[in-house]
Amino acid sequence: MQSSAIKLILFSSVLYFSSCKNGSSNTHTDTMVADTLQNNSPEKKPPTADYKPFFPGQTRAPEVKTRTPLTVQVLDTTLGHPWGITNLPDGRFLISDKFGTMRIETLEGKLDKKITGFPKVIPKGQGGLLDVIADPDYVHNRTIYFDYSELQPDSSALLAIAKGNISKDESTITNVKVIYRATPAFKGHGKYLQYGSRILIDKNKTLFVSSGERSDDEVRVQAQWTKSSLGKIIHITTDGKPVHDANFPDSADAKPEIYAYGFRSPEGMDWNPQTGEIWEAEFGPRGGDEVNIIKPGKNYGWPVITYGIEYRGVKVGDGIQQKQGMEQPVYYWNPSVSPSGITFYNSDSIPEWKGNLFLGCLSGSHIDRLIIKDNKVIGEEWLLADKGERFRALRVGHNGALYAITDGGKLYKISTQHIINKKP
Numbered sequence: 001m002q003s004s005a006i007k008l009i010l011f012s013s014v015l016y017f018s019s020c021k022n023g024s025s026n027t028h029t030d031t032m033v034a035d036t037l038q039n040n041s042p043e044k045k046p047p048t049a050d051y052k053p054f055f056p057g058q059t060r061a062p063e064v065k066t067r068t069p070l071t072v073q074v075l076d077t078t079l080g081h082p083w084g085i086t087n088l089p090d091g092r093f094l095i096s097d098k099f100g101t102m103r104i105e106t107l108e109g110k111l112d113k114k115i116t117g118f119p120k121v122i123p124k125g126q127g128g129l130l131d132v133i134a135d136p137d138y139v140h141n142r143t144i145y146f147d148y149s150e151l152q153p154d155s156s157a158l159l160a161i162a163k164g165n166i167s168k169d170e171s172t173i174t175n176v177k178v179i180y181r182a183t184p185a186f187k188g189h190g191k192y193l194q195y196g197s198r199i200l201i202d203k204n205k206t207l208f209v210s211s212g213e214r215s216d217d218e219v220r221v222q223a224q225w226t227k228s229s230l231g232k233i234i235h236i237t238t239d240g241k242p243v244h245d246a247n248f249p250d251s252a253d254a255k256p257e258i259y260a261y262g263f264r265s266p267e268g269m270d271w272n273p274q275t276g277e278i279w280e281a282e283f284g285p286r287g288g289d290e291v292n293i294i295k296p297g298k299n300y301g302w303p304v305i306t307y308g309i310e311y312r313g314v315k316v317g318d319g320i321q322q323k324q325g326m327e328q329p330v331y332y333w334n335p336s337v338s339p340s341g342i343t344f345y346n347s348d349s350i351p352e353w354k355g356n357l358f359l360g361c362l363s364g365s366h367i368d369r370l371i372i373k374d375n376k377v378i379g380e381e382w383l384l385a386d387k388g389e390r391f392r393a394l395r396v397g398h399n400g401a402l403y404a405i406t407d408g409g410k411l412y413k414i415s416t417q418h419i420i421n422k423k424p
């Protein structure tokens, strides 16, 4: 589907140029809105609110098309309810299933091993066995880190982060230990919703975990509380101890493991290989999905600022989009695309993709490709939009192909002929 020649490549420098000619910053924004309405973005539907972007290119970047001839394959349709996918050192994938198991899948999409023995999870709503990542020394220690929704004795639920070792025969998880619980647990209407839960590990073997704000009005305010683990990015050791890098001098009871705060449902996180920074994607309210660059101690604004509205159709809070002391998203979508797992493409196999950010989209039912330059989005492409899939998470294989898992239990591979013929 992507083999057609490129039709259109427009860069945001065009936007900058046209807006700079007009002088004042208000005019810049007006020009941007006019460009938005011209709809050279892949998004053709009107936004749910007439909020104006803070800077040109913050939403509806110009549409781009991949020029490399691509081959799209469905390698497997039997994944069940996959949620997280990670690379093992030998090139195979480790894929979690919301109902409490994992599987090892080859680059060719063959089920290699099924792993059981995980803790009891609640596979309801957005909960279940969620993300997974392998330890950098997996070859020697067979350690993985994973998270899941955990039912508490009082019927509340929370996000638990655990580690364990995959047995030598790759059939069971052993030595499971919960290292962190994102508290407080919540038992309101949305107790099975918005866990966030994406996991990253850095070179020092410390973990970054995104924790959602759990949806309901009465609990989501905690995204702004530094004494709560909800609506946060948590930074901990592999034993669950806080890594102190944010400083909250105004809050004596702040949790030291909080790295950044003010998030709604952050289901996407990856390292930007060119800058070493964490990029995050989150479900916003209706028309407020965002991409953010995460810096320690910063406040990302939810539920005080947002470009979306409530799903019931009214403004969120005071209906403001910017506030002093709160970070602006690098990019947002209105209407929503519902981003889940994200990955930067850092292979040489498809050179024009190098440094691009790919997002698995659920309601958007496409894979979103963002061209990044100087930490700004300058182009957007919707891949596989004709498939009708909910793309849950993405990984680049060791062969340079892009793989995606779907809520319908499929494993997609997007590659070039060059990749197909190359032995893994």
Ligand SMILES: [Ca+2]
Residues within 6 Å of the ligand: 262, 290, 300, 301, 302, 305, 306, 327, 329
């Ligand atoms: Ca935000």
